[in-house]
Amino acid sequence: MNLVALVVGLCSFIGIKWLAKSKSFSFLTIVSLIIGIILGLIFKGQTEYFSVLGTIYVKVISMMVIPLLMVSLIRSISMMESLSALKSIGLKSFFWLLFQTLLAACVGLFLALITGVGKGTHLIAAADYTQKEVPGITQVITDLFSNNLFQSMAEGKVIPVVFFAIMVGIAIVVVDGAGRNVKAFKEWIDSVYIIIYQIVKVLVKLLPYAIIPLIANTIAMSDSSVLKPLLLVIVLTFIGCFFHTFITGGILISVVAKMNPITYFKNIMPAQVMAFSSRSSSGTLPLYVECLTDNVGVSPTIANFVGSLGTTVGMAGCAGVWPVLLGVFAMNATTGSVSVSQAVMLVLLTPLVSLGTAGVPGGGILIATAMFLTMGLPVELVGIFAGIDAFVDMARTMTNVSSSMTAATLVAHSEGAIQNSESTQIV
Numbered sequence: 001m002n003l004v005a006l007v008v009g010l011c012s013f014i015g016i017k018w019l020a021k022s023k024s025f026s027f028l029t030i031v032s033l034i035i036g037i038i039l040g041l042i043f044k045g046q047t048e049y050f051s052v053l054g055t056i057y058v059k060v061i062s063m064m065v066i067p068l069l070m071v072s073l074i075r076s077i078s079m080m081e082s083l084s085a086l087k088s089i090g091l092k093s094f095f096w097l098l099f100q101t102l103l104a105a106c107v108g109l110f111l112a113l114i115t116g117v118g119k120g121t122h123l124i125a126a127a128d129y130t131q132k133e134v135p136g137i138t139q140v141i142t143d144l145f146s147n148n149l150f151q152s153m154a155e156g157k158v159i160p161v162v163f164f165a166i167m168v169g170i171a172i173v174v175v176d177g178a179g180r181n182v183k184a185f186k187e188w189i190d191s192v193y194i195i196i197y198q199i200v201k202v203l204v205k206l207l208p209y210a211i212i213p214l215i216a217n218t219i220a221m222s223d224s225s226v227l228k229p230l231l232l233v234i235v236l237t238f239i240g241c242f243f244h245t246f247i248t249g250g251i252l253i254s255v256v257a258k259m260n261p262i263t264y265f266k267n268i269m270p271a272q273v274m275a276f277s278s279r280s281s282s283g284t285l286p287l288y289v290e291c292l293t294d295n296v297g298v299s300p301t302i303a304n305f306v307g308s309l310g311t312t313v314g315m316a317g318c319a320g321v322w323p324v325l326l327g328v329f330a331m332n333a334t335t336g337s338v339s340v341s342q343a344v345m346l347v348l349l350t351p352l353v354s355l356g357t358a359g360v361p362g363g364g365i366l367i368a369t370a371m372f373l374t375m376g377l378p379v380e381l382v383g384i385f386a387g388i389d390a391f392v393d394m395a396r397t398m399t400n401v402s403s404s405m406t407a408a409t410l411v412a413h414s415e416g417a418i419q420n421s422e423s424t425q426i427v
Helices: 002-019 025-042 048-063 065-078 083-115 137-142 149-154 158-177 183-205 207-220 231-255 261-278 281-296 300-310 316-334 340-356 363-375 379-414
Strands: none
Touching: 002 025, 002 048, 002 207, 025 207, 025 261, 048 065, 048 183, 048 207, 048 281, 065 158, 065 183, 065 281, 065 300, 083 158, 083 231, 083 300, 083 316, 083 340, 083 379, 149 158, 158 183, 158 300, 183 207, 183 281, 207 261, 207 379, 231 261, 231 316, 231 379, 261 281, 261 379, 281 300, 281 379, 300 379, 316 340, 316 363, 316 379, 340 363, 363 379
């Protein structure tokens, strides 16, 4: 059956190629998503061969993330007129990223409280769960720096690379402002960026083909015996993430940026679909920038800067909706109730938890662990959710990327850095 799944999957590629002649890229990504779900349901547990194609795609595009992130961030900062402009954009970026995390936490809290998730629950931790160690504050601070940049790049550590790129970009602005000639270096950075971006453009065109095996494998390998007892948590996570993305985000886009939210989300849909299927915020960065710059009209400088920052700061899905849902679940499962002070504390802690675990491997489970430790909740309960983490991560990652794109758009609007486009119609 593994071989049959591979053959059927390859045949679906032919159909996508045929549709590509007349249909838009956004339409292709949605069709691929549907095909992937169908194949995953048909070939339950039999997508080993077919999934290799999706794994290869994620590996190749992830390979481009570090060099693209570093070069684009250096280029974006070096294009700013002064340090004051960088300070303004930086502060606004942090505000909108963290503010959306707070809003997402409120959405998660509301859903958890009205449904009473966790009450009367009798579950045990996943058998293969190993408690993750949350780094202390001193380690978090020291991990922002690296004594070997190339080692950090090889290990996929994003924050040290971001910090290095920011230092180089600031140095260029300072030296250039002092009248010293750095034209040759800036031209070299531009050339590298153009080359990397060209490679990425080709990879992005292959996205509809990659979505099918990625989604098919996620659905096919999901353990229904683990999913059923936690069905409410799964449903609430998806509802919370989609509500925050499209309703909360749509309100911000409409009220603050004065844009048509329907047109806006249509323009960024390819990046959302890629985030949903690949479950990688960093891997979505190239398409993130392309959608914002080409479709929405956001300045490349701001799109690259906020996009790079958003891979480690904010994370409205993983650090907003998710840990609050699990926190309420744990309280209801242990004490049967959630006090007002506990609810407020859960929401207020989300931005701090997102910053404290930024760039540390472990994703949503690590963030939940940090939240449970801070709130004094039994960390062992985190193991209950280990079996569904990969499944709900699709919605969480989509929300992380969408919120980051919303932040970039709001920053660009405040800076007057959005070109005229269909999506900038005043509502």
